[in-house]
Amino acid sequence: MEERNIAFIIGMVVGGFVLAVVALIQKVKKEKAWCEYDERQLQARGKAFQYGFVVLLFYDVFYAALFAENEPSWCNNMFGIFLGVGIALVIMGGYAIWNDAFMQLNQTPLAVYLIFGGVGGMNLIAAIGHIWTGEFLENGKIGDSGINLVLGVTMLILTITFAVKNHLDKREEE
Amino acid sequence: MKNLRLKSARAAKDLSQQALADMVGVSRQTINAIEKGDYNPTIRLCIDICKVLDKTLDEIFWE
Numbered sequence: 001m002e003e004r005n006i007a008f009i010i011g012m013v014v015g016g017f018v019l020a021v022v023a024l025i026q027k028v029k030k031e032k033a034w035c036e037y038d039e040r041q042l043q044a045r046g047k048a049f050q051y052g053f054v055v056l057l058f059y060d061v062f063y064a065a066l067f068a069e070n071e072p073s074w075c076n077n078m079f080g081i082f083l084g085v086g087i088a089l090v091i092m093g094g095y096a097i098w099n100d101a102f103m104q105l106n107q108t109p110l111a112v113y114l115i116f117g118g119v120g121g122m123n124l125i126a127a128i129g130h131i132w133t134g135e136f137l138e139n140g141k142i143g144d145s146g147i148n149l150v151l152g153v154t155m156l157i158l159t160i161t162f163a164v165k166n167h168l169d170k171r172e173e174e
Numbered sequence: 175m176k177n178l179r180l181k182s183a184r185a186a187k188d189l190s191q192q193a194l195a196d197m198v199g200v201s202r203q204t205i206n207a208i209e210k211g212d213y214n215p216t217i218r219l220c221i222d223i224c225k226v227l228d229k230t231l232d233e234i235f236w237e
Contacts, residue, residue, distance in 0.1 A: 038200035040213050100203035167205070171194075 008144060037104055044101035052092025059084035075142035079150070088151040093158045097165050109166050116162065120155025122149040175211045179234050183227045198222040205227075 037045065063080055071077050096102040103112060130136040130145035137143065184194050184205075184220035191209075198219065203222045203227075213221070220235050227234065 038204050039216055039219060040204040040207060041201060100201060100207075105199070105201055153194075172206070173202070 017087060026105065041101040044099040045096055048096040048099070048101065050090045051095055052088045055091045056084055056088035059087060071141070073141070074145065075146060076138065078144045079142045079146040082147045082150050086154040089154050090157050094131075094161050097161050098167075099159065100169070102162070109162070112162055113159065116155050116159040120152050121153065122152075124152035127152050176207050177211055179232070180223070180227075181209045182230050182232060187227055194223070194226060197226045212216075 060081075063084060064074075066079065067080065072080055075083075093102065103109070127136070127145070127149035130148065133142070135145050136149075184191070186230070189197075191205045194207075195202045195205045200219065204213065209213055220237075221230055224231055226232055
């Protein structure tokens with residue numbers, strides 16, 4: 001197995017572990033009943049997940065139909081698939097943010113900025129590093145390291161959306 | 175359709191949207207959406223809002 005594949009699998013396992021820990025913390029918090037979503041937010045989040053799911057489904061079907069035989073000429077399949085994940089995340093997160101269903105009750109905007117900024121920043125730095133060292137392109141195509149760029153840009157778009165919505169909410173409140 | 179009766183009942187109690195939201199356990203945006211007529215609350219939330227505002231369901235929510 002290639003060194004890069006091992007690193008990718010380790011990254012996925014660590015990412016999965018972090019997500020599981022975050023989900024566990026959320027569950028404990030929920031049991032303490034101080035941090036959750038209200039009924040309108042749950043409804044909006046349901047729609048957000050629905051839209052994200054449909055977009056990803058169609059993207060994957062079209063991607064498979066077009067590139068099942070041969071990879072795209074400009075990127076490898078790993079990047080192509082993660083591009084769909086990024087688009088679906090933007091749709092899902094963007095809808096939830098725009099409908100005030102992203103933040104839990106009692107959650108502060110700072111926490112969201114820290115999460116988005118942390119994940120987005122790390123991925124963008126990694127992407128810039130890959131471009132700098134010339135690892136971004138593999139045989140003239142965008143390779144696995146392009147995933148960092150997808151995740152970084154996704155988080156950047158969500159951060160900007162969140163900031164704009166937050167600003168509009170504050171003006172409305174005033 | 176805007177729910178002006180909710181808005182005026184809240185104002186009569188001198189409550190901000192955030193204060194009412196905190197008292198009934200929802201976000202400020204949810205109260206705002208109800209007042210603007212963008213969201214139809216469940217009967218459970220309607221009852222909670224009425225209890226806080228000392229109003230009946232008819233007075234606040236019945237057309």
